[in-house]
Amino acid sequence: MPGQVRAAATRAGTGGRLAVALAGLGLLLGTLPVRALDESLEDTQVLRSAVVAVGDGPAFPAVPAPVQAVTLPDDWSVSRPGFQGTVWYRATMDFRAARLADGPATDLLALYIARACSNYQVHLNGHLVASGGRMREPVPSHCTRPQLVNLPAALLVNGRNEIDIKLVGHRLAEVGSAQRAGGLSELVVGPHATLAAHHTRQTLLTVGFAQGASATLLLMGGFMFVLGYVNRRESQLAYFGALSVGLAIFDARLWLREVPLSHRLSEFMLLVLLAFIAWAAVQFLLRSRGLRLRHADAGLPVQCALVALSLLIAGPERLHALALFWYAVFALEIGAAAVLLLRRPGGGETRWTIALLLGAATLAVLADATAVNASAEVVPGLLASAGLPLVVLFVGLRLVMHHGRARREAEASREQLERSKRELELRVRDATQEIERNMRQLADHKIEQVAERERKRIAADLHDDLGAKLLTIVHTSESDRISTLAREALEEMRLSVRGLTGRPVRLADAMGDWRAETVARLNQAGIEGEWRSPDEAPQMLSSRAYVQTTRILREATSNIIKHSGASHCSVTCATADGDFQLVIQDNGNGIAQQDVDSRLDKGHGLASMKNRAKQLQGQCLVESGPGYGTVIRLTLPLDRATSAS
Amino acid sequence: MKHILLLEDLPEIRAWMRKLVLQVFPDAVISETARIQDAMSLVATQRFDLALIDLGLPDGSGVDVVTKLRDLQPEAQSVIVTIHDDDEHLFPALQAGAFGYILKEQPREQITEQLQRISQGEPPLSPSIARRVMAYFTEKAKPQAANPMPHVSLTDRESEVLLRVAKGYTLPEIGVQLGLSRHTIADYVKQIYRKLNVSSRAEAALEAQRLGLFR
Secondary structure: OOOHHHHHHHHHHHHHHHHHHHHHHHHHHHHEEEEEEHHHOOEEEEEEEEEEEEOOOOOOOOOOOOEEEEEOOEEEEOOOOOOOOOEEEEEEEEEEEEHHHHHHOOEEEEEEOOOOEEEEEEOOOOOEEEEEEOOOOOOOOOOOOOOEEOOOHHOOOOEEEEEEOOOOOOOOOHHHOOHHHEEEOEEEEEEEHHHHHHHHHHHHHHHHHHHHHHHHHHHHHHHHHHHHHHHHHHHHHHHHHHHHHHHHHHHHHHOOOOOOOOOHHHHHHHHHHHHHHHHHHHHHHHEEEOOOOOHHHHHHHHHHHHHHHHHHHHOOOHHHHHHHHHHHHHHHHHHHHHHHHHHOOOOOOHHHHHHHHHHHHHHHHHHHHHHHHHOOOOHHHHHHHHHHHHHHHHHHHHHHHHHHHHHHHHHHHHHHHHHHHHHHHHHHHHHHHHHHHHHHHHHHHHHHHHHHHHHHHHHHHHHHHHHHHHEEEEEEHHHHHHHHHHHHHHHHHHHHHHHHHHOOOHHHHHHHHHHHHHHEEEEEEEOOOEEEEEOOOOEOHHHHHHHHHHHHHHHHOOOHHHOOOOOOOEEEEEEEEEEEEEEEEEEOOOOOOHHHHOOOOOOOOOOHHHHHHHOOEEEEEEEEEOOEEEEEEEEHHHHHHHHHO | EEEEEEEOHHHHHHHHHHHHHHHHOOOOOEEEEEEHHHHHHHHHHOOOEEEOOOOOOEEEHHHHHHHHHHHHHHEEEEEEEEOOOOOOHHHHHHHHOOEEEEOOOOOOOHHHHHHHHHHOOOOOOOOOHHHHHHHHHHHHOOOOOOOOOOOOOHHHHHHHEEEEEEOOOOHHHHHHHHOOOOHHHHHHHHHHHHHHHHHHHHHHHHHHHHHHOOO
C-alpha cells in the first residue's frame, strides 16, 4: 500500500509537471503565429490610419459631418470613451494595376481585419462588400474572431481606393470584459490566398480551439457532475462538473456569434455565470480535501444572487466597473480557498491541482486584461484563455483517474475485508471445534476419573468383603482341598479386580511377572523350571489379555504341578508377525488324546484355556501323548490384544 | 526371645497368624491387637523386634503404624501382611519403612518360609514392586530446581538387581548371573528398601517444611 501511494504521488508530481509543460507549450505555440504574421506577409499592405465619423447611415457620412483622424488599432475606450453606437471608418488604399503583372485578375485581393468589435460592414469604394449581420440589437459579436473580406477586382480602381467600415460597438462600461468593448484593429490588404491561409489559421487557433474546448468541457463536465451527484461522498466531482460546464458555456462567448439576447442581458448573464463558476470553483477546491465550510455552502449561492442584484441596481452603465469588482472578489475567494487547502498537511496531488488552476486562471485574467487594446493580434490573450480549458480538462482527467483508482482501492479493500471475514469465520470455527474437542476430552476424562474411582471402590469392597471371607476359609478350613480352592478363588478375585482397574501393561513387565510367579511355583514343587523370553518387547498388552494369559499360564502350571509328574518344564515367550507366542512344555506323562479332545477334560482346564484364548482372538493348541509330555501353544494377536481392553 | 506385635482385625486370621509365628519363633512374646490406636500406643510403650501389620484395617491404614515404628524403634522390623499384592498398596508401606510383605492367602508352608527368610534378612521383592521402586528412583534422579537436600540414589549394582527382579528372575538366579551369593543379593534388596525409606522420609520432611508444619 505505501508503495502504491508513493507511486501515485510521483505520478501526480509528474502529471502536474506535464500539465504545466503542456500549458506552457500551448502558450508558446500560440505566440508563434503572431510573429509569423509579421514575417511572412510581405505582399500585404497594412493600413494604420483612418478617419472616423459618427453616423448610422448607409454610407460614410457626407462631408459636413465632423471627421476625426485616428490610428488603427483604434480602441474606443481610449479614443472615444463612453461612446456607444455606430461609427464609420474610412481608410485609403493604393492600388496599382502593375501589381497584376503576373496575370489577369486571378490575384484576388482581400482585406484582413484582426478585430472588428462588435459588428461591421465593409464598403469598397462605396459598394457593400461584406456584412457581419444585423447592425442593431441584438448585435452579433465578431469581437473575438478575425474577419476576411474579399475585395472584388471589378470594384478596384487604379490608384486610391476607399475602404469604409461601419462599426457598431459597445462602450467599455457596459461590457464585462474589454474583449467585448468597441474597437477596430489594423487593416491588412493583400493577396487573398495568403490572407485566407492566415485567417484560417487564426480562426482555428481562437475560435476552433475554443469550440473544441467548450465541447470537451461540456461533455466532461456533464459526466463529472453525474458522477459526483451519484456518489454523495465525492461531491467535489459534482462541483468540478459544474465548473467545467460553466466554463464551457462561458467560453462560448468566444465563438458564439448570434445570441438571441440583448447585449445588456447577455453581459448580465455572463457575469452571473462567472459568479456560478466561482462558486463551483471554490466548492470544488474545498470539497476536494473534504472541507465543508458552512459559510461557503450558504454564502456562495447568496453571492450569485448578490451579483445579479448588484447588476440590476447599478444598471448597465456601470457593468464594467462592477464586473471588475466582482472579478476581484472571485479571485480573492478562490485564492483564499487555495490557501486554506495548501495549509492543510498532505496531498501533494492537490497542491499541483491548485497551482495549475490558479496559474491558468491568473493567466486568463491577465490575458483578458491585456487583450483589451485590439492590438494586432489578440492571440496571446485568447490562447491564455484557452489554456484554462486545457488545464481544467487535465484536472478533470486526473480526477477521473483518481476516482477510478479510489473505486478500485475500495473494491480491493472490500475484497480484503471479505477475505478477512471469511478467514475470521474459519478461525472461529476452528477455535470452536477445538473448544468442543477439549470439552469432550475433559468430559471423557471426567468420566474416566469417575469410572476409575468406581473401579477402585469395587476393588476395595471386594478385597475387604469377599477377600476377607475367602481368607478366613483358607486358614481355618480343615480340608486342604477347600483351602486350596479358597486360595485359588482369592487369587482369581484379585486377578479379576486387576482386570477391572487395569490399564494396558507393557509386555516386558507382564513377562517379568509371569516368570517370577511360574518359576517360583515350579521350584517349590520341585520341578526344574526354564524360562526363555526375548530381551526386547516394546509392545503393549491390554489389561484383559494380561489377565487371561495369566490365568492360562497359572492353569497350565497347576496342571503340570498336580497331574503331569514332570521333572522339567520349559516356558518360551516370543513375538513374531505381530503375535505373542507362549509355549509351555513339560516332560511329564502327557494327557490322553481323548481327554484333550473332550470337552469335559477331567479338571485339566484345557477347555477353559482354549476358550480364553479364543476370546482374545487367539488360539491355544495342546499337543500331548502318553509318554511324550505336553506342549501347550498359546498365540495371541498383539495389536488386537492391545486395542481390546 | 523376640517381641512381636500382631495387628490384624479378623479374629480367625489373627489366631492363625499367632500359630504361625509361634511355629517360626517358638519363644516369641506376642502382643495382639485389632485396632490401630492400640497398636500406636503399644509401639510407643513397648520394645518390639518384629511387627506383623495388616494394611486394611477398619480404623485406618497400617502404614501409619509402620511409620511410627520406624521413627521410635528403627531396629524393629515391620512386615506387612496383606491380601493386596499390587504395588499401589504395598509401595507406600515400603516407603514408610516396612521391611517386607507377606501375602496372606498363601499356604502355611510358604508363609512360614517367607517369614523365616525375612527374619534372616531376605525381604521379598516382586517384579511389580521392583518396577515401582525403579520408577521412584528414576524420578528422584531427575534434576529438580528446588531440592536442597541431596537425594538418595541407587548404586549401579542395586539398579542391576532391581532390573533383573523386574524381569522375573529369582534371587538365586540373579546371584548366579552376577556372580554373587544369594545372601549378597538379599543385602542389596535390604539396602534398596532402606534407601527407599530414607528417601521417602526426606521427601516427606521437605514437604512438611514447605507446608510450614513441624515434625
